[in-house]
Amino acid sequence: xxxPENATVFxxxxxxxxxxxxxxxxxxxxxDATIHQIPEWEKLRELASQIKDHTLSKxxxxxxxxxxxxxxxxxxxxxxxxxxxxxxxxxxxxxxxNCKAIVKSKSILTEECHLNPYLEERGIEVVDTDLGxxxxxxxxxxxxxxxxxAIHLKKSDISDIFHEKLHTEKGNVDPVYLTHxxxxxxxxxxxQAKVAITGVNFAVAETxxxxxxxNEGNADMGVHLADTHIACMGIEKLIPRRKDLGVFLRLLAxxxxxxxxxxxxxxxxxxxxGKELHLILVNNGRTKQLGREKFRNSLKCIRCGACMNTCPxxxxxxxxxxxxxxxxxxxxxxxxxxxxxxxxxxPFASTLCGSCSDVCxxxxxxxxxxxxxxxxxxxxxxxxxxxxxMKLANGIFKSPLAYRLSGKMMRASLKSxxxxxxxxxxxxxxxxxxxxxxxEESFKAWYKKNRS
Amino acid sequence: xxxxxxxxxxxxxxxxxEKPLPDIPDFEIADDLLAAFTNSLNANKGTVxxxxxxxxxxxxxxxxxxxxxxxxxxxxxxxxIPKHPADFADLDLAIIEGQFASAENAAIWLDESNLDLRALxxxxxxxxxVIKKENILGNMHQAYTRIGLxxxxxxxxxxxxxxxxxxxxxxxxxxxxxxxLRVVIL
Ligand code: SF4
Numbered sequence: 001x002x003x004p005e006n007a008t009v010f011x012x013x014x015x016x017x018x019x020x021x022x023x024x025x026x027x028x029x030x031x032d033a034t035i036h037q038i039p040e041w042e043k044l045r046e047l048a049s050q051i052k053d054h055t056l057s058k059x060x061x062x063x064x065x066x067x068x069x070x071x072x073x074x075x076x077x078x079x080x081x082x083x084x085x086x087x088x089x090x091x092x093x094x095x096x097x098n099c100k101a102i103v104k105s106k107s108i109l110t111e112e113c114h115l116n117p118y119l120e121e122r123g124i125e126v127v128d129t130d131l132g133x134x135x136x137x138x139x140x141x142x143x144x145x146x147x148x149x150a151i152h153l154k155k156s157d158i159s160d161i162f163h164e165k166l167h168t169e170k171g172n173v174d175p176v177y178l179t180h181x182x183x184x185x186x187x188x189x190x191x192q193a194k195v196a197i198t199g200v201n202f203a204v205a206e207t208x209x210x211x212x213x214x215n216e217g218n219a220d221m222g223v224h225l226a227d228t229h230i231a232c233m234g235i236e237k238l239i240p241r242r243k244d245l246g247v248f249l250r251l252l253a254x255x256x257x258x259x260x261x262x263x264x265x266x267x268x269x270x271x272x273x274g275k276e277l278h279l280i281l282v283n284n285g286r287t288k289q290l291g292r293e294k295f296r297n298s299l300k301c302i303r304c305g306a307c308m309n310t311c312p313x314x315x316x317x318x319x320x321x322x323x324x325x326x327x328x329x330x331x332x333x334x335x336x337x338x339x340x341x342x343x344x345x346x347p348f349a350s351t352l353c354g355s356c357s358d359v360c361x362x363x364x365x366x367x368x369x370x371x372x373x374x375x376x377x378x379x380x381x382x383x384x385x386x387x388x389x390m391k392l393a394n395g396i397f398k399s400p401l402a403y404r405l406s407g408k409m410m411r412a413s414l415k416s417x418x419x420x421x422x423x424x425x426x427x428x429x430x431x432x433x434x435x436x437x438x439x440e441e442s443f444k445a446w447y448k449k450n451r452s
Numbered sequence: 453x454x455x456x457x458x459x460x461x462x463x464x465x466x467x468x469x470e471k472p473l474p475d476i477p478d479f480e481i482a483d484d485l486l487a488a489f490t491n492s493l494n495a496n497k498g499t500v501x502x503x504x505x506x507x508x509x510x511x512x513x514x515x516x517x518x519x520x521x522x523x524x525x526x527x528x529x530x531x532x533i534p535k536h537p538a539d540f541a542d543l544d545l546a547i548i549e550g551q552f553a554s555a556e557n558a559a560i561w562l563d564e565s566n567l568d569l570r571a572l573x574x575x576x577x578x579x580x581x582v583i584k585k586e587n588i589l590g591n592m593h594q595a596y597t598r599i600g601l602x603x604x605x606x607x608x609x610x611x612x613x614x615x616x617x618x619x620x621x622x623x624x625x626x627x628x629x630x631x632x633l634r635v636v637i638l
């Protein structure tokens with residue numbers, strides 16, 4: 001399946017597609033409102049970008065620092081070259097603990113490594129404890145957004161699945177009622193779990209500690225009740241100094257949802273007496289991306305999701321249309337580095353409007369990298385990916401309306417178009433609004449130049 | 453070669469040119485820190501309460517199990533820290549002392565010296581944090597300057613009660629952890 005084909009599926013339910021688009025735009029607007037209260041916002045982005053650039057330029061040094069300091073704190077540090085090795089490490093710890101059920105808080109890395117199916121095949125019950133993640137786990141779906149995993153669902157869907165799994169009243173769609181039903185259900189799981197898994201938002205080389213941010217408090221409920229805490233991180237999650245956290249914690253939640261900070265920001269430095277703390281450092285292609293000069297700084301990403309919320313394509317095509325663990329603009333530059341052929345349509349799922357780069361708190365030049373990937377993919381046409389770019393072009397331009405939207409019309413305000421046209425399933429991307437200025441070379445111009 | 457060695461070797465092999473690490477400058481902070489803190493806390497769905505209000509709450513509600521790590525509310529504490537944290541699953545109210553807070557986002561810093569039990573502020577049904585007015589700082593940079601390199605096995609910025617918006621973006625307070633946060637400023 002290609003992105004345009006998947007997007008067409010998403011747009012079949014017009015009302016839902018419209019809701020998705022509008023809801024994410026509201027999140028983007030909340031982000032705008034909150035950052036306007038911070039006069040130094042641009043300076044903070046610059047600092048964050050420089051700190052990450054610096055860290056990536058000495059990543060080997062900082063990884064060794066982290067390992068040294070974390071080990072001195074009593075954290076057991078593991079290294080995994082790839083997803084398989086990461087999963088093996090987790091499984092071996094669980095085996096040693098004779099553990100058959102774990103609780104897990106949100107971790108995009110464990111999604112990337114497909115940890116859940118790996119453990120489930122080995123008879124281990126995995127309970128995702130973030131509410132949105134629990135919902136999609138019940139539905140056997142992957143997350144459609146990295147911050148709001150169940151954003152593609154309506155409360156009636158959630159009510160139905162909770163009725164089935166948690167025996168809530170049929171047809172009761174009250175979010176308070178449903179959330180509290182999940183609270184009771186997950187409490188049981190927390191109280192029983194012996195091992196808890198979390199992701200990592202930031203790891204600090206200087207102190208050997210790592211930070212996990214949540215609003216629900218689910219990561220903390222898991223790890224403080226369990227005897228063993230396993231934290232999994234990509235090797236790019238490092239920052240040099242503790243005080244750098246001041247910069248990143250100011251940026252992360254504001255960019256993600258427009259709140260000034262997440263309600264729980266936990267700093268783990270050593271295990272409680274009698275307990276165990278493991279930290280797994282995972283490569284899984286990151287050193288390769290580090291070696292690609294043009295795409296290197298995609299590793300600065302702090303997974304705030306702002307580029308998704310603002311993206312006119314993401315909002316109108318949904319997270320599943322990307323078919324990758326990380327969807328949206330950042331996913332479209334990370335995924336081709338992992339599998340160019342599989343994800344070859346993703347760099348084309350963009351108008352190159354640049355809104356993603358404008359909102360990115362670590363100043364990744366996302367839209368420029370999308371353009372670079374297009375060139376790489378076009379270049380590859382002559383060899384193993386013969387004919388691919390024409391296929392891509394056919395997919396995208398199958399619908400004349402999508403073609404026009406992706407080019408010239410994106411520039412104009414489309415507010416006056418009736419919804420029936422904008423959310424027509426034939427229009428794979430929908431309407432454009434509130435977009436910043438387009439780069440000089442538009443998608444259409446690029447296409448004209450490159451199609452020969 | 454171990455994965456550790458191969459990862460480090462792959463990075464070293466790139467011979468990347470070192471980029472500079474910037475200093476973090478001072479930024480302006482709010483004039484009225486108490487007002488800014490209160491606004492931020494309300495936005496996070498927490499509230500500021502007086503000591504009397506919390507005392508009244510304790511007297512008027514049916515909180516059966518209360519643990520206070522704060523000397524200001526010592527007389528209400530009616531249980532001990534359990535050996536296993538799960539035994540606090542029925543805790544109605546925890547009262548703890550925060551070290552300092554950042555006004556820009558109402559984030560209150562606590563570490564193990566304040567918590568007695570790491571699970572305490574999460575497993576309790578309701579949470580009260582006591583802070584001193586003079587310990588309200590401006591922003592997160594000041595907060596990290598204050599933390600410095602102090603060493604605690606666990607430290608946390610708490611900025612509000614447990615909350616979620618995972619069901620159609622409707623905000624619901626009380627997802628897993630504390631269903632309310634009151635901050636008493638002495
Ligand atoms: S690329 Fe930037 S905006 Fe997108 S998720 Fe990463 S940090 Fe956020």
